[in-house]
Amino acid sequence: MNILSYEKSFLALGAVLLVCCLLALGYASFAMGIHLPGEEGLIDPETARETPPFDAPGLRQTGDGTYEAVILASAWKFEPNEIRVPTGSEVTLTATTVDVIHGLHVTGTRVNMMLIPGQIARVTYTFRQPGEHLILCHEYCGINHHTMFGKVIVE
Amino acid sequence: MSARPNTATVYDPSGYDVPESQKKPMRWAIYIGYAALIAGIFHGFAQALSYAKIDILEYFPGLRNYYQGLTAHGVANALIFTFSFSNGFLALMTARALSRKLNSALLWASLALLGLGNVLVIFAVVTGRASVLYTSYAPLQAHWTYYTGLVLVVLSTWAALLNMLMALSAWRKEHPGERVPLLAFISVCSYVMWFLASLPIAVLFLGFMIPWSTGLLAKTDPLLSRTLFWFTGHAIVYAWLLPAYVSWYALIPRQAGGKLASDSLTRLAFVLFLVLSIPTGLHHQYTDPGISTAMKTLHLLMTFGVFFPSLATAFTIIASLEIGGRARGGKGLLGWFTKLPWGDPSVTAQLLAMITFVFGGITGLINASFTMNQVIHNTTWIPGHFHMTVGSAVALTLVGVAYWLIPYLTGKELWGRRIGLWSSWLYTIGVLIFARGMASAGLEGMPRRIYRARATYDLPSWELGGILTGIGGTLMFVGLLLFFVVIAMTILVGRKGGGPEDIPFSETLHPPKTSGWEVSMDRLMLWVGVALVLIVIAYGPFFAGYLPAKLVSPGFNFF
Numbered sequence: 184m185n186i187l188s189y190e191k192s193f194l195a196l197g198a199v200l201l202v203c204c205l206l207a208l209g210y211a212s213f214a215m216g217i218h219l220p221g222e223e224g225l226i227d228p229e230t231a232r233e234t235p236p237f238d239a240p241g242l243r244q245t246g247d248g249t250y251e252a253v254i255l256a257s258a259w260k261f262e263p264n265e266i267r268v269p270t271g272s273e274v275t276l277t278a279t280t281v282d283v284i285h286g287l288h289v290t291g292t293r294v295n296m297m298l299i300p301g302q303i304a305r306v307t308y309t310f311r312q313p314g315e316h317l318i319l320c321h322e323y324c325g326i327n328h329h330t331m332f333g334k335v336i337v338e
Numbered sequence: 339m340s341a342r343p344n345t346a347t348v349y350d351p352s353g354y355d356v357p358e359s360q361k362k363p364m365r366w367a368i369y370i371g372y373a374a375l376i377a378g379i380f381h382g383f384a385q386a387l388s389y390a391k392i393d394i395l396e397y398f399p400g401l402r403n404y405y406q407g408l409t410a411h412g413v414a415n416a417l418i419f420t421f422s423f424s425n426g427f428l429a430l431m432t433a434r435a436l437s438r439k440l441n442s443a444l445l446w447a448s449l450a451l452l453g454l455g456n457v458l459v460i461f462a463v464v465t466g467r468a469s470v471l472y473t474s475y476a477p478l479q480a481h482w483t484y485y486t487g488l489v490l491v492v493l494s495t496w497a498a499l500l501n502m503l504m505a506l507s508a509w510r511k512e513h514p515g516e517r518v519p520l521l522a523f524i525s526v527c528s529y530v531m532w533f534l535a536s537l538p539i540a541v542l543f544l545g546f547m548i549p550w551s552t553g554l555l556a557k558t559d560p561l562l563s564r565t566l567f568w569f570t571g572h573a574i575v576y577a578w579l580l581p582a583y584v585s586w587y588a589l590i591p592r593q594a595g596g597k598l599a600s601d602s603l604t605r606l607a608f609v610l611f612l613v614l615s616i617p618t619g620l621h622h623q624y625t626d627p628g629i630s631t632a633m634k635t636l637h638l639l640m641t642f643g644v645f646f647p648s649l650a651t652a653f654t655i656i657a658s659l660e661i662g663g664r665a666r667g668g669k670g671l672l673g674w675f676t677k678l679p680w681g682d683p684s685v686t687a688q689l690l691a692m693i694t695f696v697f698g699g700i701t702g703l704i705n706a707s708f709t710m711n712q713v714i715h716n717t718t719w720i721p722g723h724f725h726m727t728v729g730s731a732v733a734l735t736l737v738g739v740a741y742w743l744i745p746y747l748t749g750k751e752l753w754g755r756r757i758g759l760w761s762s763w764l765y766t767i768g769v770l771i772f773a774r775g776m777a778s779a780g781l782e783g784m785p786r787r788i789y790r791a792r793a794t795y796d797l798p799s800w801e802l803g804g805i806l807t808g809i810g811g812t813l814m815f816v817g818l819l820l821f822f823v824v825i826a827m828t829i830l831v832g833r834k835g836g837g838p839e840d841i842p843f844s845e846t847l848h849p850p851k852t853s854g855w856e857v858s859m860d861r862l863m864l865w866v867g868v869a870l871v872l873i874v875i876a877y878g879p880f881f882a883g884y885l886p887a888k889l890v891s892p893g894f895n896f897f
């Protein structure tokens with residue numbers, strides 16, 4: 184039995200597997216346009232409430248079928264805590280926090296970002312099917328963390 | 339000795355006994371570790387039930403809230419258990435492998451730092467001053483005793499490493515030109531990796547958290563804190579895992595009646611872990627704003643790279659076990675597997691740990707893929723994943739090791755072998771049910787770190803996952819209680835003089851090469867240098883673009 188040659192084939196197979204995973208990831212990000220939140224700008228959390236666009240949290244239409252939802256997180260609520268959009272809308276969620284780290288995850292979608300004091304977070308998603316989604320704070324933010332949520336209603 | 343080639347993973351296979359005076363501090367470090375494991379699982383049980391919407395928190399005397407308990411669970415099980423064990427275990431492995439004494443003063447200093455660190459952390463957590471969870475994300479602000487206590491724990495690991503390095507360099511002087519005994523090499527390599535990995539968190543705690551929590555620094559930088567935390571925080575999982583790998587590579591083959599398949603590949607795997615573990619931390623921050631996608635992609639590639647030594651590990655370990663199973667009369671393609679010593683609680687626990695780890699590894703690859711990460715980040719999928727890695731591969735291995743290590747250190751015979759077997763099986767079945775529940779509900783968006791029993795929102799699709807979490811968690815809890823009974827009874831009533839004389843070190847199929855490229859694998863400083871280069875490549879651009887620190891956040895005490 185030559186263990187070494189078995190090992191080589193095993194590792195080669197593993198390498199092929201990993202490369203396939205990476206190719207799939209490349210395809211997802213370039214061909215399917217799945218992107219991560221990135222550098223979207225800085226903000227002072229203590230004055231965020233007075234700083235545009237966060238001085239007026241809410242949904243606004245930015246074009247034909249496109250919207251921007253400006254969301255302000257604080258312990259333990261999202262403002263606004265309900266967003267209604269028509270089916271098929273492309274929504275850009277722009278969010279930040281005024282106090283501790285919060286999370287923002289819209290269930291059933293890939294909208295999933297951390298809200299970190301000092302940073303603006305942004306992600307775009309198209310809601311193709313009617314229905315209801317929860318907006319959840321999924322990072323521990325204090326004693327009432329499990330009560331912090333909102334809703335996206337796709338009509 | 340050096341006349342005939344030595345295939346043992348230790349220098350002197352004929353027998354070397356670590357002096358009793360040095361076993362004592364090692365024993366105490368290891369006891370602290372197992373005590374932390376037991377202390378942590380009570381609230382773990384409550385957490386699992388809470389996910390099944392059963393609330394038992396009121397039965398915990400003195401507990402203020404779920405998150406205080408969750409902090410205790412994470413700190414005790416992930417930090418104190420693992421590092422206390424490693425402080426004692428890796429030091430012992432190094433001493434035995436080099437077949438020479440360590441420095442007694444340093445051993446005691448390491449234990450003292452660990453003990454004092456624990457006292458401070460326990461004070462802060464128990465009095466409700468530190469319910470910030472083990473990740474300690476600013477700007478939630480804990481009492482300074484919490485951060486200071488954790489720093490002392492890290493210092494205790496550094497003291498243990500220093501001790502090991504001193505012994506290694508003394509051994510090298512006495513044995514010029516000889517290969518470092520394998521068991522010593524991989525033990526030291528594990529803690530060298532951890533030392534490098536721990537530097538960012540040392541900067542974070544000493545430079546930011548402690549000054550900030552004592553008022554010297556009015557405001558801190560949350561994103562920088564998080565990044566420093568995960569700079570250490572991914573590699574920390576390898577610091578938990580590598581001591582388990584030490585057992586899998588250098589001890590388990592012998593316990594299973596076989597031999598370690600390859601000396602070179604073992605060293606290579608540890609060197610790769612040393613080099614690749616650290617420059618991957620941003621994969622914990624895929625969903626963070628303020629970090630460019632380019633940097634995240636670079637870390638993604640590195641993460642896939644560090645999967646490689648784990649693949650190699652899977653091969654070498656399985657091959658070594660197969661050698662054992664066949665030597666015990668196993669035939670056919672898989673017959674060797676059933677012939678493994680399943681009646682030995684130490685081996686069984688670790689075999690089950692390995693099997694569970696397969697699922698841990700696969701779910702880990704999924705986490706590393708940023709597309710999937712956006713679906714599961716911070717959902718219960720994550721605890722589902724890591725209870726199959728640190729919560730099983732590591733925890734069960736350390737449980738298995740205890741079954742020979744405690745008898746070895748105390749000289750007492752293991753009490754209740756059958757109960758020990760039951761313990762591991764219950765825990766394994768439990769964790770698979772638990773992880774199935776957490777993973778499936780996580781895919782439906784159920785958040786981790788919530789007090790679900792009192793949450794003001796819920797989804798029907800979380801129902802089944804929550805129930806499975808509760809059932810699995812209960813089995814895990816019972817399993818570990820049985821482990822605790824076995825260990826406590828061994829220490830209290832085990833038959834004196836019934837412990838093993840020596841540690842179960844393996845032989846390798848072939849002795850290590852004394853010429854060729856393999857020899858350079860022992861040059862730890864070289865690999866530290868390579869690791870540093872990769873770290874600078876992986877983190878340099880981020881810090882260059884980001885610094886100076888953006889001190890925007892005062893402390894918040896929302897707990």
Ligand code: HEM
Pocket residue numbers: 379382383385386389408409411412415416419471472473721725728729730732733786787788789810811812814815816818
């Ligand atoms: C009886 C056995 C155990 C049970 C029932 C259990 C249960 C749980 C549950 C339900 C959670 C999720 C809590 C939440 O997100 O709200 C959790 C978190 C965690 N567990 Fe365990 N666990 C057990 C053992 C372990 C072990 C042995 C380890 C590590 C060695 C471990 C490490 C962790 C860590 C690090 C967390 C994350 C804490 C955090 O989010 O801050 N657990 N555990």
Ligand SMILES: [Cu+2]
Pocket residue numbers: 285286320321322323324325328329331
């Ligand atoms: Cu929260």
Ligand SMILES: [Cu+2]
Pocket residue numbers: 571572573575619621622
């Ligand atoms: Cu990681």
